[in-house]
Amino acid sequence: MPARDSISTAIRNRRATGQPALIAYITAGFPKKEGFIQQLNAVGAVADVVEVGVPFTDPMADGTTIQRSSRAALEQGVSLRWILQELTRAEVKPQAPLLLMSYLNPLLAYGIGKLPEDAARAGIAGFIVPDLPFEESHELRNALDARGLALVQFVTPVTPTERMQMLTAGSGGFIYAVTMTGTTGKNVAVPEEVLQYFERVKKISPVPVCAGFGIRSREQVQRLAPFIDGAIVGSALVEVLERGEDPAKFLRSLRE
Amino acid sequence: MKYSLSKSEQQTLIANVQQDAYPDERGRFGPFGGRYVPETLVPALNRLQVGVDKYLHDPEFLREFHDELHNWVGRATPLTFARTLSEKWGAEVWLKREDLAHTGAHKINNSIGQVLLAKKLGAKRVIAETGAGQHGVASAAACARLGMPCTVYMGSVDMERQAPNVGRMKLLGATVVPVTSGDKTLRAAVDEALRDWVSDPNGTYYCLGSAIGPHPYPYIVRELQSVIGREARVQILERTGKLPDLVVACVGGGSNAIGMFHPFVKDKDVQMLGLEAGGIGAGLGQNAASIAYGTPGVLQGCFSLLLQDENGQIQETHSVSAGLDYPGVGPEHALLASIERVKYEAVNDDDALAALAECCAAEGILPAIESSHALAGAKRYALANPGKRILIALSGRGDKDMPTLQRTLLKDVL
Numbered sequence: 001m002p003a004r005d006s007i008s009t010a011i012r013n014r015r016a017t018g019q020p021a022l023i024a025y026i027t028a029g030f031p032k033k034e035g036f037i038q039q040l041n042a043v044g045a046v047a048d049v050v051e052v053g054v055p056f057t058d059p060m061a062d063g064t065t066i067q068r069s070s071r072a073a074l075e076q077g078v079s080l081r082w083i084l085q086e087l088t089r090a091e092v093k094p095q096a097p098l099l100l101m102s103y104l105n106p107l108l109a110y111g112i113g114k115l116p117e118d119a120a121r122a123g124i125a126g127f128i129v130p131d132l133p134f135e136e137s138h139e140l141r142n143a144l145d146a147r148g149l150a151l152v153q154f155v156t157p158v159t160p161t162e163r164m165q166m167l168t169a170g171s172g173g174f175i176y177a178v179t180m181t182g183t184t185g186k187n188v189a190v191p192e193e194v195l196q197y198f199e200r201v202k203k204i205s206p207v208p209v210c211a212g213f214g215i216r217s218r219e220q221v222q223r224l225a226p227f228i229d230g231a232i233v234g235s236a237l238v239e240v241l242e243r244g245e246d247p248a249k250f251l252r253s254l255r256e
Numbered sequence: 257m258k259y260s261l262s263k264s265e266q267q268t269l270i271a272n273v274q275q276d277a278y279p280d281e282r283g284r285f286g287p288f289g290g291r292y293v294p295e296t297l298v299p300a301l302n303r304l305q306v307g308v309d310k311y312l313h314d315p316e317f318l319r320e321f322h323d324e325l326h327n328w329v330g331r332a333t334p335l336t337f338a339r340t341l342s343e344k345w346g347a348e349v350w351l352k353r354e355d356l357a358h359t360g361a362h363k364i365n366n367s368i369g370q371v372l373l374a375k376k377l378g379a380k381r382v383i384a385e386t387g388a389g390q391h392g393v394a395s396a397a398a399c400a401r402l403g404m405p406c407t408v409y410m411g412s413v414d415m416e417r418q419a420p421n422v423g424r425m426k427l428l429g430a431t432v433v434p435v436t437s438g439d440k441t442l443r444a445a446v447d448e449a450l451r452d453w454v455s456d457p458n459g460t461y462y463c464l465g466s467a468i469g470p471h472p473y474p475y476i477v478r479e480l481q482s483v484i485g486r487e488a489r490v491q492i493l494e495r496t497g498k499l500p501d502l503v504v505a506c507v508g509g510g511s512n513a514i515g516m517f518h519p520f521v522k523d524k525d526v527q528m529l530g531l532e533a534g535g536i537g538a539g540l541g542q543n544a545a546s547i548a549y550g551t552p553g554v555l556q557g558c559f560s561l562l563l564q565d566e567n568g569q570i571q572e573t574h575s576v577s578a579g580l581d582y583p584g585v586g587p588e589h590a591l592l593a594s595i596e597r598v599k600y601e602a603v604n605d606d607d608a609l610a611a612l613a614e615c616c617a618a619e620g621i622l623p624a625i626e627s628s629h630a631l632a633g634a635k636r637y638a639l640a641n642p643g644k645r646i647l648i649a650l651s652g653r654g655d656k657d658m659p660t661l662q663r664t665l666l667k668d669v670l
C-alpha cells in the first residue's frame with residue numbers, strides 16, 4: 001500500500017468506530033529540540049494522524065501561537081534537514097501516519113528532487129503546504145506521487161462549489177476543510193452556516209473530510225462530528241505543550 | 257545574481273519582454289511570479305483578476321484615475337535639470353520629481369488607483385502595509401479622498417524611525433496597527449496584512465504598496481506606476497530631443513523602479529540601473545539587496561529572489577532606509593535582471609546618506625533616503641562613464657527621514 005493510503009485508512013478506521021479521527025499538529029522541536037521524538041510518540045499514541053510542523057520565519061496562515069512556536073523552534077536551529085534526520089534515526093515511531101506541514105520555501109530550499117525519497121525514508125506519508133494552491137502544485141504533486149506520498153489540499157468557507165470539486169478530487173489522504181476564514185488558533189463558534197458548509201464538503205469529497213483551524217474543545221468536535229471524518233487540533237495542542245502539560249491527556253479529553 | 261538560464265531560454269525571455277508578453281495568464285514573468293497564497297485567498301485573487309481585466313484599462317476608470325492624478329495628486333510631476341550635480345558629476349542629470357507628488361512620494365500613484373479599484377469591486381474597507389510610511393500615508397489619503405475606512409500595518413521599528421508619517425496617517429483617518437511579530441519591519445507588516453485579509457477575503461481590499469506579492473499585484477502596481485516613466489519619457493524628449501543614456505531608480509520591492517523602467521524597456525539604446533540597499537556590507541543580514549545577494553524562492557505570494565539561508569528561512573535585513581528594508585524583490589525585476597535588461601547594484605548606507613546631503617546642497621532638494629540610493633548609484637555610474645544623459649527617479653522627499661537624519665548626518669551639527 002502506498003504510504004499516502006495509510007492516512008485515509010487510519011482516518012476511516014477511526015470513523016468506523018463512530019468517532020471522528022483526531023489529527024494532531026505539533027511544531028517540530030517545540031518547546032525543546034531534545035524532546036522531539038519522545039513528544040511525537042506521546043502525541044502519536046493518542047492521535048490517529050500526526051502533522052509535524054516545519055518552522056518557517058513567515059507563517060502567513062498562522063495565528064500568534066504557531067508564530068511563537070515556529071520562532072522558538074527556529075531559534076534552537078530546527079530545520080527540515082534536522083527533522084528528517086531525527087525521524088530517520090528514531091528507533092521508536094508512532095503507528096499513526098505522519099504528515100509534514102511546511103510552507104513552500106523550506107521545501108524548495110531542501111530540493112524538490114530529493115525531498116520525496118528522504119521524506120519516505122523518514123516515514124512521512126504526506127505533505128500539507130498552506131501557501132501552495134492547487135494551480136501551483138503540479139511539480140511537487142508529481143514528485144510526491146511518484147514516491148506514493150500524499151499532498152493534502154485545503155477548502156474554505158469561501159471556496160466556490162466548482163473549485164471545491166476540483167480540490168477534493170485532487171487531494172491526497174484527506175481534504176483539509178478550514179472551519180473559518182482566518183488564521184490558525186482562534187476559537188471557532190461553529191454556527192449553523194459552518195455546519196452547512198461541512199455538509200457541502202462531505203457531499204462532494206471523495207476523500208475523508210477533516211476540519212481544522214480553531215478547534216480546542218470536545219464540544220466543538222462533538223458538534224462537527226456528524227459532518228466530518230476527522231478533527232485537526234493545532235494551536236490548542238501547542239499551547240498545552242507550551243504550558244508543560246500532558247499532550248496525551250489533552251488529546252484524550254477531546255475524544256471522551 | 258544566482259539564477260541560471262540557458263542561452264536559448266534567455267533568448268526566449270528577451271523576445272517576450274520586447275513584446276510586452278509578461279505577466280502571462282498564470283501571472284508569471286518568465287520563471288518568476290505566480291500566486292503562492294493560502295486557499296482562502298484564491299477566490300479573492302480570482303475576483304481581483306476579473307476586476308483588473310474589467311477596469312484597469314477601461315476608459316471610464318482611466319478617466320477617473322487620471323483626473324485624480326492631475327487634480328489631486330498634482331501630476332504631471334516636473335522633470336528638473338540638476339545643474340550643479342551635472343557639473344560635479346560630469347554628466348547631464350535629470351530628476352523625475354516624484355517627491356513633488358501629493359503626500360511626498362510615488363506611492364500615491366498606486367494607492368489612488370488601487371483604492372479606486374477597491375470601490376469598483378465593492379470592498380467595505382482597505383488595508384495596507386507600510387515600511388517607510390509613505391505607502392501608508394498615500395493609502396490613508398486615498399481612502400480619505402474616496403471615503404473608505406483604512407487600516408495600515410506598520411512594523412514597530414519603522415514606526416519609530418519614520419515617526420512623522422505615523423501621525424500623518426492618523427490625521428488622515430487611518431487606523432495604524434503596530435506590528436511586533438517577526439522582524440518588526442516591512443516584511444512583518446506584509447505578513448500581518450495578509451493575515452488580516454485571510455480573515456475577511458470578501459469585504460476587505462488589500463492595497464499592496466510595491467510590485468511584489470501574488471499575481472495580479474505586481475502587474476497592477478506596474479500599470480499604475482508606469483505613469484512615472486511615461487511622463488518622464490515625453491518630458492525628456494521634449495526638453496532634449498533625445499532619450500536618456502541611462503535610467504536610474506532605487507529598488508525596494510520595486511514599484512517606483514518598474515514604473516520608471518517599464519516604458520523604456522523597448523528602447524534598446526537606453527540602459528537601466530536599479531539600486532538596492534547595500535546596508536553595511538555583503539553578508540547575510542547586513543543589507544537588503546535581494547538581486548545582488550539573494551537566491552530564488554517563495555515569499556509572500558511570489559517566486560522571486562530572496563535573502564534566505566540554506567534552509568529557506570528568510571533573513572532579517574538591514575538598511576538605513578525603511579522603504580528598501582525588505583528581503584525580496586518584485587518578480588519582474590528578477591526577470592529583467594536574469595536577462596540583463598536592467599543592471600542591479602547595491603549602494604551602502606553611508607553612500608546613500610552622502611548623496612542625500614549632496615543633493616540638498618547642490619539642488620535645494622531633500623530626497624528620501626530611499627531615493628538617495630538612486631542618486632548615489634547614478635553618481636558612481638557618471639564618474640565612470642563621463643558625458644552621459646542620466647534620468648533619475650527621485651521617488652520621494654526626505655521630510656519623513658528627519659528622525660534618522662538627526663541620528664546620522666545631523667549628529668555632529670548643533
Ligand SMILES: Cc1ncc(COP(=O)(O)O)c(C=O)c1O
Nearest residue numbers: 508509510511512579626651652
Ligand atoms: C520614497 C520611496 N522610494 C522608494 C521606496 C521603495 O519602494 P519601491 O521599491 O516599491 O519603489 C519607498 C518605500 O517606502 C519610498 O517611500
